[in-house]
Amino acid sequence: MAKHELVQRLGQLKDKQRQLNRSWNANGNKDLMEFFMEIMPKLVDAERCSIFIHDPVTDRVWLQCGTGLNEKQIVIPKTGSNVGKVIATGKHICINRREEQSPFARRVENQTGFATKNMLCVPIKSLTTKDIPGAIQVLNKKGRNKRDGFSEEDRVLLEKVALHLEMVTENIFLNQEMVDISDKLRGRIDFVEWIIKMWMGFMGVVVLASFGIIAYFTPHIIGIFQR
Numbered sequence: 448m449a450k451h452e453l454v455q456r457l458g459q460l461k462d463k464q465r466q467l468n469r470s471w472n473a474n475g476n477k478d479l480m481e482f483f484m485e486i487m488p489k490l491v492d493a494e495r496c497s498i499f500i501h502d503p504v505t506d507r508v509w510l511q512c513g514t515g516l517n518e519k520q521i522v523i524p525k526t527g528s529n530v531g532k533v534i535a536t537g538k539h540i541c542i543n544r545r546e547e548q549s550p551f552a553r554r555v556e557n558q559t560g561f562a563t564k565n566m567l568c569v570p571i572k573s574l575t576t577k578d579i580p581g582a583i584q585v586l587n588k589k590g591r592n593k594r595d596g597f598s599e600e601d602r603v604l605l606e607k608v609a610l611h612l613e614m615v616t617e618n619i620f621l622n623q624e625m626v627d628i629s630d631k632l633r634g635r636i637d638f639v640e641w642i643i644k645m646w647m648g649f650m651g652v653v654v655l656a657s658f659g660i661i662a663y664f665t666p667h668i669i670g671i672f673q674r
Contacts, residue, residue, distance in 0.1 A: 497510060567602060572613060
């Protein structure tokens, strides 16, 4: 991407962020997510809830907050995982049998020590674009219906929660891309400055060499004209 395109894109992202910040205090982003993460297991009778953010720079998905987990404790590839598939397609996934879990989900089990029996995951959509900046997931249905897994009613409720998280998630999503573009611009400016310094240094050597050549040959040239 050319420098002027990066500058233009950065301006567009800043405009979007200003719109979001006028509607929401950025300091409340994390608190609101953690609030929903705490109440969702009670609302759908699940053991755990997790909220994931898509990183547009690395095209990976990382954990923003989750029951019994720390931020970014889990990083998920966009391909080969159910959460990544939800973000890639914008469609929910409901798995009510353990054997339907992705191979990556089983690696996460080994990492966290938590066994997943069933799972429901819905996308968190963007307010301004067609991007899917995140996803919300609940694990292991409890109570009388634990054998049947998560229901259509659970999905509808989880999607309603996802609607409330759209603004918060997109703010984090846009911040990631803005930081990346700023770094790229800074890197290009540094590179241009390095080229200029190298060129000035090279030209300095050329000038000195030229003076050296002139100084060396001047007596010979004068001698030729004096003959």
